[in-house]
Structures are given as structure tokens and as C-alpha cells.
Amino acid sequence: MTGTAVYPGSFDPVTNGHLDIIERSAKVFNKVVVAVLHNRNKEPLFSVDERLTMLRESVEHIPNVEIDSFNGLLIDYVRQKQAKTIVRGLRAVSDFEYELQAASINRKLDPEIETFFMMTNNQYSYLSSSIVKEVAKYEADVKGLVPSPVDEYLYEKYGPFTAE
């Protein structure tokens, strides 16, 4: 497939599930822009700058990926990037309802922009940024869950772990 695709999300922080979607979509599209959304209602653990840094370090091996952030309406950002496709990942039925709603409203706002869904790799179907944060908070063993550069940032955030 040709053209540019935008993969939007919170990436708080990027996980191996996200990275898998990025690697696979980079094989499908000429260029993939991974876009970190500012101004979410939920209180993030990492600042947008920290999330961008972690993403940049995690995708160094993929040449056709750009890391960026955006404010406001996704469709406006996609247009500004001259992209025609939005990429989203699907893990379970629980993701479906929200994604259907988002894809439908985006199609209504701009019928020329298509949402492209990629099924999670089975080994990451349980993986989310929230689960990673829980694990880091209590056990600190996040190996295999996040790209290796992210380990360090999680340790820094939660501090050294002491057995109690």
C-alpha cells in the first residue's frame, strides 16, 4: 500500500504491543507517523516529551517511521500530514466498541480518510500501557513488555525498589 499513515495514541508508555503494530504497519505503508496526543482527560504518567523520546529510541531500527505529537482533532492532524489512513490496533472485543465509534465519526468528518485496523499479535493481546505501569509500580520487572529503552524510564519514574 502506498502513502502515509498516522498511528495515534497516548503511548504512556509505548509497549511491545504498540511497537509490533508500528513495525507491521511500516511494512504496509510508505511512511508511518506515530502521533502522541496532547491534552487527554486522563492524567498521564509521562510528559509528552518523555513519551516522544521513548518512542524515538524504540523505533530507531525502522527508517520509514516518524515520531510526532498533536493537539486537537485527529482528522485535522491527519490532513495536515497529508495522510489518507489512520492505523489503530485491536486487542479484544472490548476495544471494538470505542474503535467503531471513533472510526465512524472520523469517516463522517472526512470520508477520504480510512481507518485501518491491525489485530494484535497474540502474544501481546493482554498488554496495555496501564498493565505495564502496574507491573513497574509493584514488581519492576517489565522485561519483554516494553521496548528496552523504556525499562530505564520506568525505573526512573518509580524509583529504586526495596523489598518490604
Ligand code: ADP
Ligand atoms: P489510546 O489512549 O488512544 O487508546 P493507546 O496508547 O493506549 O492510546 O493505544 C494506541 C493504539 O494502540 C490503540 O489503537 C490501541 O488499541 C493499540 N494498542 C494498544 N496496545 C496494543 C497491543 N498490545 N496490541 C495491539 N494494539 C495495541
